[in-house]
Amino acid sequence: MQYVIIGNGIAAAGAVEGIRHLDKEGAITVIDGERRGSYSRPLITYYLTGKRKPEQMRYRSERFFQQHRVKVLPEQAVKIDPQAGQVMLRSGQVLGYDRLLLATGASPVIPEILEKNGCDRVKTMYTWQDAEQLDPLIVPGQPAVVMGSGLIGLKTAEALCQRGMQITIIEKQPQVLPRLLSGPSAQLVGEHLQNNGMEILTSREVTGLQEDGQVIELDNGRRIEAQLVIAAVGTKPNISLAVAGGLAADHGIKVDSYLRTSVANIYAAGDVIETVDILSGRPAIMALLPLAHREGFVAGQNMAGGTYSYPGGIFMNSVNLMGMNIMAAGTPSAVGTTWQWRENDQYLEITTEGSCLKHYIALNMSQVAGPLTTIIERQMNFPESFWPEFIRQPDLTSLPRLYWEELREVSG
C-alpha cells in the first residue's frame, strides 16, 4: 500500500500515527512543501522572543519519522490527479498513491485594504518563515500595529511587546478575542494587556495605509504611526489543490464522517477541512490544533483499512498572554443562564442550557477546565440544581459523583 500525505503539519503527524497503528508495512511519503520538517506553528511567537531555539521548534522529531518509516520529501505538490491516482510535484516528479491525505492547512487572510497598498512593512505571522522575516524588522521603542485581536494577533502583539515595541491592537469587534470570550471576560483580558503597556482600540477599522506603510488611518480619522503592521484578521483553508482536482469543497474541503473526501481513496484532515461542531450539529471550519491531530489520526487509521468515525469537535482554546492563562470551550454564542465566579485574578464563567453545560471561560483558573471541557464535549447531563451549587466553589471536589463514575465507565 502506498500512502501519500500532502502537508507536514499536525494532521500529517496524526495520520502517520494512525496509519502505523494498523499498517506496519505500507510505504508512507510526506510531501513537506514548507521544507521545515515537522514543527509547531504556535511556537513561532516564542521563536521571536528567543524562548524557543530553532532546534526546539519541532513537533515530531526526526526519530519519530524514522521509527514510523516515513519518507519526507521537501517538495511542493502542484497538482493531484484522482483518476490516475497521482500527485505532481514542482520538481516534475510524479508520485503514485493508493491512499492520499490532503493535510494542506490554512493561510492567513490579508485584508483588502492592505493588499491594495501592499508594502514591506505589512506582515503576517503564520509560518516559521514569517517569523524569520519579521525578526530583523523589530526595533525596540518603535510603534507596531496589530490588526486583529484573535489568538495569532495577541500572541504576536505579546512577542513584539516583549521585544520592546510599542503596541497598538486594532479590533473591528467591540472586544478582544471576539470568537473566544464574552464581554465581561474580554474586559478583564483587555485591562490585563493594557496594564502590560499595550494600547487596544476596539470597534475600529483600518481605512487607509500610506504608501510607505508608516501611517495607518482609522475609521474615526485617527492616524497611527507604525514601523510594522501585522495582519492577523483570520485564516482560510488551502483548498486550491483539492478544488483543481475536482474534489467537493465549500470554505473547506468536504469530508464524510470517515474523513473521506468526495473521491473514495482521498482523505483530508486538519485546518483544511470543513467538519462538524458537535454542539450545534452544523458544519464548521474548526482550525484547532488538538482537532487537527485527532482528525489526522482518524483519517490515517481509515486509510489503513479502519472504519473509525469522527464525530466532529467543539471549539476550545488555551493560551497564555503576558502571564495570564485564558481558556474557553464550547459555544460562545450559547443562550442560556450564565454564572460567574471571581477571586483575585481568577475568573470563571459558565453558561448552561437547562442541565447542560454549553460554554466556559476560565482566566487563571485551569484546575477545573479539563472536566468542564469533557462535560461539554460528551454533553453530560447533571441535575439543574448542580450548576449554581458548583459555581460557588468551582473545584474538583465540587464535581458530582456522577461525573467520576462516568469517567470510570469510559476508562474501565
Next chain:
Amino acid sequence: MIVKVVCSAEYCLGCGLCRIHCAAGHDGYNNSILKAYQRGTPRPRADLVYDQDRSWLNTCQHCPDAPCMNGCITGALQQDEQGVIYVDEEFCVSCYTCIMLCPYGHIHVGPQAVHKCDLCRGRSGQPACVDACPNGALRLIDEGESLCSM
C-alpha cells in the same frame, strides 16, 4: 499497554502521605522529605480529591489515546515504551492545552512546564505514592483493571 496507579477510595484515609513522598521523589529531592519540605518547594504531582465522606488520589490514568498527549501543541507530552505519559520539560511552553483536555483535572501548572504523574520513571520498584500509602489504597496495575474503585 496501560500501566497506572489506581486508588481505592474505600481504603484511602486522605492522609496525604502519597503526595509528600511524590514531592520528595521529584524535582531532584532524591526522596528526601526534609529537603523538599524544609528547604525546597514541594510539588506533588497529584491531588487528593475529597468527596463528602471519601477521598482518593486523583492521579494520571495514562490513558490509551491520551487527550493531553494528542492535543499537546509542541509534542512535549510523550509516551514511553512502558506506556507512561510524561512531560519532556524542555519542549513545554506552558500553554496548558493539556490541562484543558484532561478529563480528570490531573495536570497542574508548574514553574517551567506542566506537572503530571510520570509513575516515577527512573525510580526502581514501585512509584513513591504506592510505597508510601499506609493503608494499601494505592496499587500499581497493568492493563485491563478499572481505574478507581470508589
